[in-house]
Amino acid sequence: xxxxxxxxxxxxxxxxxxxxxxxxxxxxxxxxxxxxxxxxxxxxxxxxxxxxxxxxxxxxxxxxxxxxxxxxxxxxxxxxxxxxxxxxxxxxxxxxxxxxxxxxxxxxxxxxxxxxxxxxxxxxxxxxxxxxxxxxxxxxxxxxxxxxxxxxxxxxxxxxxxxxxxxxxxxxxxxxxxxxxxxxxxxxxxxxxxxxxxxxxxxxxxxxxxxxxxxxxxxxxxxxxxxxxxxxxxxxxxxxxxxxxxxxxxxxxxxxxxxxxxxxxxxxxxxxxxxxxxxxxxxxxxxxxxxxxxxxxxxxxxxxxxxxxxxxxxxxxxxxxxxxxxxxxxxxxxxxxxxxxxxxxxxxxxxxxxxxxxxxxxxxxxxxxxxxxxxxxxxxxxxxxxxxxxxxxxxxxxxxxxxxxxxxxxxxxxxxxxxxxxxxxxxxxxxxxxxxxxxxxxxxxxxxxxxxxxxxxxxxxxxxxxxxxxxxxxxxxxxxxxxxxxxxxxxxxxxxxxxxxxxxxxxxxxxxxxxxxxxxxxxxxxxxxxxxxxxxxxxxx
Numbered sequence: 001x002x003x004x005x006x007x008x009x010x011x012x013x014x015x016x017x018x019x020x021x022x023x024x025x026x027x028x029x030x031x032x033x034x035x036x037x038x039x040x041x042x043x044x045x046x047x048x049x050x051x052x053x054x055x056x057x058x059x060x061x062x063x064x065x066x067x068x069x070x071x072x073x074x075x076x077x078x079x080x081x082x083x084x085x086x087x088x089x090x091x092x093x094x095x096x097x098x099x100x101x102x103x104x105x106x107x108x109x110x111x112x113x114x115x116x117x118x119x120x121x122x123x124x125x126x127x128x129x130x131x132x133x134x135x136x137x138x139x140x141x142x143x144x145x146x147x148x149x150x151x152x153x154x155x156x157x158x159x160x161x162x163x164x165x166x167x168x169x170x171x172x173x174x175x176x177x178x179x180x181x182x183x184x185x186x187x188x189x190x191x192x193x194x195x196x197x198x199x200x201x202x203x204x205x206x207x208x209x210x211x212x213x214x215x216x217x218x219x220x221x222x223x224x225x226x227x228x229x230x231x232x233x234x235x236x237x238x239x240x241x242x243x244x245x246x247x248x249x250x251x252x253x254x255x256x257x258x259x260x261x262x263x264x265x266x267x268x269x270x271x272x273x274x275x276x277x278x279x280x281x282x283x284x285x286x287x288x289x290x291x292x293x294x295x296x297x298x299x300x301x302x303x304x305x306x307x308x309x310x311x312x313x314x315x316x317x318x319x320x321x322x323x324x325x326x327x328x329x330x331x332x333x334x335x336x337x338x339x340x341x342x343x344x345x346x347x348x349x350x351x352x353x354x355x356x357x358x359x360x361x362x363x364x365x366x367x368x369x370x371x372x373x374x375x376x377x378x379x380x381x382x383x384x385x386x387x388x389x390x391x392x393x394x395x396x397x398x399x400x401x402x403x404x405x406x407x408x409x410x411x412x413x414x415x416x417x418x419x420x421x422x423x424x425x426x427x428x429x430x431x432x433x434x435x436x437x438x439x440x441x442x443x444x445x446x447x448x449x450x451x452x453x454x455x456x457x458x459x460x461x462x463x464x465x466x467x468x469x470x471x472x473x474x475x476x477x478x479x480x481x482x483x484x485x486x487x488x489x490x491x492x493x494x495x496x497x498x499x500x501x502x503x504x505x506x507x508x509x510x511x512x513x514x515x516x517x518x519x520x521x522x523x524x525x526x527x528x529x530x531x532x533x534x535x536x537x538x539x540x541x
Contacts, residue, residue: 024293027396028300029058035388036304039381043311043374048365049357050183050303051127057184058296060124061105062288063153065181068191069203070159073222077191077260078103078154081285083415087111087142099138100177101156106143114139124184131180134171147414151289155181160203174202175209182213186288186295194223194235199242207246211358212302214249218256218284224274225259225266232257232270256281262416286412293400301393304385305355312345313362315377327372335366432518433510437527444502444509444528451505464498470507477511483520487511490524493533502530 032053039045046052066074075091088101088111102117102125112120114136118129128139138158157178158170182188188210199207210217221239224232236257243253258274258281259265265274288295317334321327334341342356411417430436436443444451458469467488474484491499491507499507506528514520521528 025058035384043314056124062186062292064187065155065185072191072193080260102141103154105149109144112141117141131172151412179209182210188216190219219253221257224257289410309355314374318374321371433521444505448505451508455504464500
């Protein structure tokens with residue numbers, strides 16, 4: 001099984017994470033070169049949509065693209081994750097970052113300018129040369145030895161401004177560059193400032209350039225500590241309303257709320273919320289290396305579907321062109337009828353409307369083309385891609401799942417990620433069911449006198465109350481029976497169907513934990529076990 005991968009340089013099949021990546025990378029590269037690239041070249045896919053993929057596109061580490069208006073904290077966010085400065089870093093309230101900066105791992109600290117970067121075959125940026133010197137002069141790679149960058153690379157983008165003047169003065173197609181990156185990165189993070197929620201025209205166009213990459217987008221509402229709770233609710237609502245007008249998806253985008261910099265919080269009333277949100281965002285970023293193979297597979301599938309549709313469009317236009325007279329008029333007619341052609345092809349080949357490229361953009365690109373040089377439909381090329389999608393991709397996906405279950409979880413480490421993983425400042429340490437874990441005294445003891453008063457009003461017999469008596473008191477919490485049933489199982493330590501005073505106090509403590517918004521433990525932690533129910537330590541004779 002999977003012999004086709006090994007024969008084509010797909011790497012070794014092994015339980016190690018690196019070997020899995022090599023196997024999948026080799027398999028994807030081989031599939032692309034043998035099955036998909038011939039179709040792309042035959043129908044000039046690269047002139048219309050995306051340049052051909054190179055080896056570095058398959059080999060590169062997961063990348064995170066940061067996009068936002070000026071002074072939303074993009075560069076500060078990178079500094080926060082890395083916990084160190086990087087070459088080319090400039091931070092300020094004015095528009096400081098005027099370049100795309102690829103922050104990547106290097107054995108020594110330094111920077112590589114754009115023109116040198118796009119001729120490096122080991123970096124996945126060679127195809128950016130098509131955007132010209134105006135872009136390359138504002139593109140650089142910042143390299144430094146940082147633990148975080150061993151697992152991921154981060155792309156910092158220029159702050160987005162509003163107004164026509166700023167858009168023209170860039171000298172290159174900003175949205176096209178963003179689209180190029182969006183097709184290749186693993187995560188797109190849109191940053192917003194709690195005080196500046198307006199989405200400028202250029203920012204709106206930038207977000208629209210991420211069409212088809214919605215699964216990669218995450219939103220960060222930064223500097224949220226600068227407003228109080230009531231203002232934060234209004235800000236969050238306004239942000240969701242603004243995004244709803246720009247991003248046309250039925251799903252609500254995940255928005256992470258916090259203050260992502262290493263400075264004291266100005267408003268601490270939402271500290272717990274910010275910590276929980278930061279932890280969720282860190283988990284999302286940390287999971288990228290493990291999901292990198294699946295992401296590359298997914299992107300190749302999307303590319304293959306688009307390439308097939310493109311082939312049908314081009315071959316249809318070729319078929320409709322006259323052989324001698326009236327070519328120019330027919331070309332204009334076909335371009336104007338492109339929406340109708342889309343519908344016709346959808347019906348003829350049973351293709352989803354979502355697989356077709358944007359009509360307006362396609363019409364603009366077709367204006368400059370000579371339709372007589374297009375190729376007719378070549379079924380063998382289509383069949384090769386269909387075979388790849390139906391059989392080879394499925395086999396590769398099975399291999400990924402199989403190996404993922406056998407290998408240790410690959411996570412991002414270092415920088416800010418290590419500060420929330422262990423120790424007293426780890427997320428949730430000393431809270432909820434973890435409270436009292438490092439104390440000698442039973443944590444329930446401080447509230448036990450109050451619980452005892454309730455316990456003795458329930459008429460205990462031989463120091464215990466029945467399940468019926470306990471239920472009457474427990475349901476006053478208004479928690480659902482499914483939760484109270486779990487609390488009962490945790491509190492009834494000896495499993496006799498009754499509760500003594502310590503078990504009842506434990507039940508009340510667990511109810512309090514749940515009412516405070518924390519999750520109940522799956523099994524009762526040792527520090528919560530009532531003292532009289534703890535097994536005595538074995539002593540040596």
